[in-house]
Amino acid sequence: MELQKFTYENRITRLFMNATILWGIVGMLVGLIIALELIFPHMSQNIPWLSFGRLRPLHTNAVIFAFVGNGMFAGIYYSTPRLLKTPMFSELLGKIHFWGWQLIIVAAAITLPLGYTVGKEYAELEWPIDIAIALIWVVFGINLIMTTIKRRTKHIYVAIWFYIATFVTVAVLHIVNSIAIPVSFLKSYPVYAGIQDALVQWWYGHNAVAFFLTTPYLGLMYYFVPKAANRPIYSYKLSIIHFWALIFLYIWAGPHHLLYSALPDWAQALGVVFSVMLIAPSWGGMINGLLTLRGAWDKVRESPVLKMFVVGITAYGMATFEGPMLSLKSVNAISHFTDWTIAHVHIGALGWNGMITFGMLYWMFPKLYNTKLFSVKLANAHFWLATTGMLFFAIPLYFAGFTQSLMWKQFTEEGYLAYPNFIETVVQILPMYYIRAFGGALYITGVILMIYNLIKTAGIGKFVSSEDDEAPALHTHKHEVDKGHRIIEGKPVLFTILTLVAILIGGIVEFVPMFMVKSNVPTIASVQPYTPLELQGRDIYLREGCYVCHSQMIRPFRSEVERYGEYSKAGEAVYDHPFQYGSKRTGPDLAREGVKGGPIYKPDSWHYNHFLDPQKMVAQSIMPPYPWLITRDLDISSTPKKIRVMQSLGVPYPEGYAEKANDDLLKQANQIAQGLRDGGIEVEDTKEVIALIAYIQRLGTDIKKTE
Amino acid sequence: MKIVTNVLENIAQIQWFPIIGLIIFLTLFVFLVMHVIRMSRQDADTYSRLPLEECDGEQAVNNQMFKQ
Numbered sequence: 001m002e003l004q005k006f007t008y009e010n011r012i013t014r015l016f017m018n019a020t021i022l023w024g025i026v027g028m029l030v031g032l033i034i035a036l037e038l039i040f041p042h043m044s045q046n047i048p049w050l051s052f053g054r055l056r057p058l059h060t061n062a063v064i065f066a067f068v069g070n071g072m073f074a075g076i077y078y079s080t081p082r083l084l085k086t087p088m089f090s091e092l093l094g095k096i097h098f099w100g101w102q103l104i105i106v107a108a109a110i111t112l113p114l115g116y117t118v119g120k121e122y123a124e125l126e127w128p129i130d131i132a133i134a135l136i137w138v139v140f141g142i143n144l145i146m147t148t149i150k151r152r153t154k155h156i157y158v159a160i161w162f163y164i165a166t167f168v169t170v171a172v173l174h175i176v177n178s179i180a181i182p183v184s185f186l187k188s189y190p191v192y193a194g195i196q197d198a199l200v201q202w203w204y205g206h207n208a209v210a211f212f213l214t215t216p217y218l219g220l221m222y223y224f225v226p227k228a229a230n231r232p233i234y235s236y237k238l239s240i241i242h243f244w245a246l247i248f249l250y251i252w253a254g255p256h257h258l259l260y261s262a263l264p265d266w267a268q269a270l271g272v273v274f275s276v277m278l279i280a281p282s283w284g285g286m287i288n289g290l291l292t293l294r295g296a297w298d299k300v301r302e303s304p305v306l307k308m309f310v311v312g313i314t315a316y317g318m319a320t321f322e323g324p325m326l327s328l329k330s331v332n333a334i335s336h337f338t339d340w341t342i343a344h345v346h347i348g349a350l351g352w353n354g355m356i357t358f359g360m361l362y363w364m365f366p367k368l369y370n371t372k373l374f375s376v377k378l379a380n381a382h383f384w385l386a387t388t389g390m391l392f393f394a395i396p397l398y399f400a401g402f403t404q405s406l407m408w409k410q411f412t413e414e415g416y417l418a419y420p421n422f423i424e425t426v427v428q429i430l431p432m433y434y435i436r437a438f439g440g441a442l443y444i445t446g447v448i449l450m451i452y453n454l455i456k457t458a459g460i461g462k463f464v465s466s467e468d469d470e471a472p473a474l475h476t477h478k479h480e481v482d483k484g485h486r487i488i489e490g491k492p493v494l495f496t497i498l499t500l501v502a503i504l505i506g507g508i509v510e511f512v513p514m515f516m517v518k519s520n521v522p523t524i525a526s527v528q529p530y531t532p533l534e535l536q537g538r539d540i541y542l543r544e545g546c547y548v549c550h551s552q553m554i555r556p557f558r559s560e561v562e563r564y565g566e567y568s569k570a571g572e573a574v575y576d577h578p579f580q581y582g583s584k585r586t587g588p589d590l591a592r593e594g595v596k597g598g599p600i601y602k603p604d605s606w607h608y609n610h611f612l613d614p615q616k617m618v619a620q621s622i623m624p625p626y627p628w629l630i631t632r633d634l635d636i637s638s639t640p641k642k643i644r645v646m647q648s649l650g651v652p653y654p655e656g657y658a659e660k661a662n663d664d665l666l667k668q669a670n671q672i673a674q675g676l677r678d679g680g681i682e683v684e685d686t687k688e689v690i691a692l693i694a695y696i697q698r699l700g701t702d703i704k705k706t707e
Numbered sequence: 708m709k710i711v712t713n714v715l716e717n718i719a720q721i722q723w724f725p726i727i728g729l730i731i732f733l734t735l736f737v738f739l740v741m742h743v744i745r746m747s748r749q750d751a752d753t754y755s756r757l758p759l760e761e762c763d764g765e766q767a768v769n770n771q772m773f774k775q
Binding site: 159222226249269502 | 724725727728729731732735736739740742743746750751752754755756757758759760
């Protein structure tokens, strides 16, 4: 049998490894900064781009797409050629992929703090960057699929299935969720509105967790755990069942992010059922990973790589058990909108993604530099710092979430809310925020040790830019008649198509009814489009990231109706491009903020002073000040274009209204500003704060018009 | 408790959408379980060792994969 010689290219792998380290520390430091900002709200020093609402999307995007993204690519570019016995299809595509991805990250790191955002969680980036992501993702996909096509092995190993599923699904998720109509170069409105937008967004959001943070890392687990333990994977049979069950079931589970919301009951039930079923394939993966170490547990004691893998896989098992539990309505009623969610996602991010990435780096660096790790002691220290840091991070937040939720729901014997003032529930959990920040600092200290260790490792070794290998060509294999799953395991294109079909079924079942029957979303006659001033104010609300701390979704609980007002209806958000239901209540819900006589109504002057200096109005508030809203002029030149785009999305402004919109805007602004001036506040009509007040005071008022 | 709005309640046969999805999944699941039960142990062992192949041509040739 003739052997063909070929080489594995390590340079792209090294680039991605360096990038995951660089962006990892950046993303985590931004996380630490915003954790501290919750304790010291004046920390941002009145600098807009340092405020919590703008940095929080930067933190999530940096950790997910930059740290985990580059980590995944490093592992994929290392393992794929070795598993398929061929170099990657194209070095040029690899370079375009790497540099394109880094440019996207830089673009995100600049635009998000500057307030350019779509206002949808984990999908904040504006349309030009979205297009760039789609293009670079396709480059990655071509490189991956073509490599599998020109492989020299007959069989495609399970890790590659996970990589293929990642490519296919993320492409679908990103494109479907990002469809928007541009208003300008860095401003657009999503085509979906209200409850439909919420459904698409959480289908995307949940599956970003599934197919960006989970499936590629399961692929890495299936390659690097056997490598590091020098043991075959525990059960190949289990991997087949767990792969298909996982990708099929995950895609249905998105609606569990919208329990008790205005989403139809059937969609909520669907999300719950499939979330609970997800435990089985998720734990299939965990069991396969952990039991791969059977007979090699003694190595775990000595190897920091295996230690990290064990904790990472265990964290995966914990998070994937907790996730389905959180999707049960009775649990979700307590956990949702609290820090419990933050704790849950950080078990996944710090434990699963972090530990697997670190373990992988500690394994690959010495390999690529043909040397030993500079210091096993330092790596062990990193392991303990990361593990304890994670616990110090998550456990206080579980307490915080539970405590705050119970306080929100507590009634006195007389039937009144026991803690009617939201701030009482915030003050109670502040000590937990201190401990969380300490946990985060420990974790980052570990990462700094790793960086030092890896730099020293690179220093004592010599980089192996390419490795030679040889294998027989694929066509020289004797052909047996494949049966069952073996057929698709040897056909990458068919495999890709079937993966696509599996993930599309869940999406179609969820979306088709919601979109085909758009007219059936119960329209409420009194719900009208936003006035031009309110629309501009809403865009400021998005720009400042208010949605990361304030929900606009009153769930149908007595405690919430009592605290905030009547529960939210689907028909109220039909003109909301994008929806702003939110997912966390660091501050109170704002869905009925504008309802005069409602439980949380505040006059214009209160809002003005609150934006200027929150602590002046609520002494213990942890909201940062927004003085720039007071001084900045509202850009009204964009109003006509915004109205026209809204009209194209079906928002019923009268024909020709775009040209007259600014007249109405100025009139309404004058009314609000005059009211403030009458109260002794010196303010001009054209300042941004006026638009934001207009929007805030509109919230939740539409359905009250009929009463 | 009737929790949410009555969106879509009147769509004909809406209740079958999730059921159809579940049936498709269960069919696939049963097929996969049948398949892995019938899969030869030797094949499964071979595939589970794939990552352990080193960058070594001789080992690659000796590998079960290439003896099919």
